[in-house]
Amino acid sequence: MPIKPLDIEDLTGRAENIYEAIVILLKRARQINSYYHNLGEGTFDEYPPPMVDTGSKNYLKIALDEIAAGKIKYRYRG
Numbered sequence: 001m002p003i004k005p006l007d008i009e010d011l012t013g014r015a016e017n018i019y020e021a022i023v024i025l026l027k028r029a030r031q032i033n034s035y036y037h038n039l040g041e042g043t044f045d046e047y048p049p050p051m052v053d054t055g056s057k058n059y060l061k062i063a064l065d066e067i068a069a070g071k072i073k074y075r076y077r078g
Contacts, residue, residue: 011064014072015074024072025063026060026063028063028067029059029062031048032050032062032063035048035050036059050062050066051066051069051072052066052069
């Protein structure tokens, strides 16, 4: 099933406001970046692999696809 492109209204609908949504997006993109960089070292237990099938090599695009597919869940500490 192809993933629908994400627009700004969809992104804000997944979080309380646009700033929160961007923080979630950027944190996940950093996790994906770390996952791919740690693959060569054999230590990838710390970061989950991408949760959607995508042909993109852009970490931000992969994170956006995960949000569009509803794969990202977040919670506040404390």
